[in-house]
Each structure stands twice: as C-alpha cells, then as structure tokens.
Amino acid sequence: MFMIAGRNVIRLVNKSGLCYDEDRDMGSGLCGLKGRNGDEMKSRQIDSELKKDHVSERRKIKILLVGSADSGKSTIVKQMRLIHSAGFNETEAIDAIFVIRKNIVDAFHAIAVGVEQTNIDIPEGEKPVLEQFSHHSHEIETMDENSERQLLNDFLKLESVKLFLAKNTTWPTIPDNYAYRLTLPLKQQE
Incomplete structure (x- = not known):
C-alpha cells in the first residue's frame, strides 16, 4: 500500500487498485477503482446488483397450485390479487x-x-x-x-x-x- 499526497487529501492505494481518499477536513471515502477500462468497477456494480436482486427474491413467495379442473386454482390467484393489489380494472x-x-x-x-x-x-x-x-x-x-x-x-x-x-x-x-x-x-x- 502506498500514499499519494496532494492538497489536503491523502490517497491510499492498495495492490488491487482500490484507493481511499482521506480528506483531512471532511473525513474519508472510497475514491474509485483503478483497473483496465473500468472492468473491475463494472464487475463490482454487477455484483452489487446481484446481491440486491437476491435479497428481493428471498422476500418473494412462490406457490405451485396443483389440482383438477374446477378445483379453484384460478380462484385463489384472483383472490390473492384482490387482497394484495388494486384489484381488477x-x-x-x-x-x-x-x-x-x-x-x-x-x-x-x-x-x-x-x-x-x-x-x-x-x-x-x-x-x-x-x-x-x-x-x-x-x-x-x-x-x-x-x-x-x-x-x-x-x-x-x-x-x-x-x-x-x-x-x-x-x-x-x-x-x-x-x-x-x-x-x-x-x-x-x-
């Protein structure tokens, strides 16, 4: 890890290209990724989106309705739609x-x-x-x-x-x- 100093900012850069700015007046924060054409940054953004999607998918409940004709499968779906959404137009x-x-x-x-x-x-x-x-x-x-x-x-x-x-x-x-x-x-x- 090495430091680059300039103005009131000290930039810490590690071997993977991550750099952290430490502003002596304002605190610290992630300044960005240094990689080829931003590939690492894109990869991290994609990973972040996948994590968010995974969390939202875990909250969804999936139901498989099995039954013969006229057993009420579509009725259950319609009732759930009425209860949990705006209903029918x-x-x-x-x-x-x-x-x-x-x-x-x-x-x-x-x-x-x-x-x-x-x-x-x-x-x-x-x-x-x-x-x-x-x-x-x-x-x-x-x-x-x-x-x-x-x-x-x-x-x-x-x-x-x-x-x-x-x-x-x-x-x-x-x-x-x-x-x-x-x-x-x-x-x-x-």
Whole structure:
C-alpha cells in the first residue's frame, strides 16, 4: 500500500487498485477503482446488483397450485390479487362477468344433454326450452342479459330438469359447482 499526497487529501492505494481518499477536513471515502477500462468497477456494480436482486427474491413467495379442473386454482390467484393489489380494472370485470355467464350456460347445456340421454320423460311444453340449451346454447350467450336470465330461470323450473338433478347428483359432464348456481335465482337488473 502506498500514499499519494496532494492538497489536503491523502490517497491510499492498495495492490488491487482500490484507493481511499482521506480528506483531512471532511473525513474519508472510497475514491474509485483503478483497473483496465473500468472492468473491475463494472464487475463490482454487477455484483452489487446481484446481491440486491437476491435479497428481493428471498422476500418473494412462490406457490405451485396443483389440482383438477374446477378445483379453484384460478380462484385463489384472483383472490390473492384482490387482497394484495388494486384489484381488477373495468375491462377485466366485464370479462369476468362474461366468463361467469358462459360457465352457467355451459353447465345448463350439460344438464339438458343429460336429460335427453336418460330415460326421463320430457313433457311437450318443456322440449323447446330444453332443446334451446342442448342444441343451441351458443345462441344464448349472444342474448341480452334480461332474456338470458328469463330463459335460465325457465330452465330451472322444468320438471324434467328437477327430476334429472334429483336422480343424477354426480353426472360426469356437469361441473361440481353447478349446485351453487341452482340455489341463487337470477334477478332482473333494475
């Protein structure tokens, strides 16, 4: 180690090129690195950034959600997003409403197909509504909300549907969460 003196500053330089300034009036501090084209300085900056990144990564928690379809994996992610961030913007909320409506229609489609596949007698008056769900459910998704609600409520009142659901509580193509939907009547928006 050697010293370079000038003005009121003493500069201490070690073999690796590190130098320390000691200002007799102001204290001491690191004056910089002496190396080829600043390579050592860049290396130390990169190392410092990597340390900072490592510390911030240690604070993050990573979760692997495993489960079958309709087991609630995406629901957990959405709930965490609502709890820990700003929530959803208007576009995402509209998209969520569309997905919920589609899921309801898909569940009712599966029920209608199930009614037709079993030996349940379908009264003539119920056939048009049942066929709307079993063969034309894609058209229901394009209806205005009030017409769709009315059709969904009419479907739930069908005797063949009630009988099918009573006999087949675990029909393979019906989602597990359909029972929750059946407990909530669809109301008209005011």
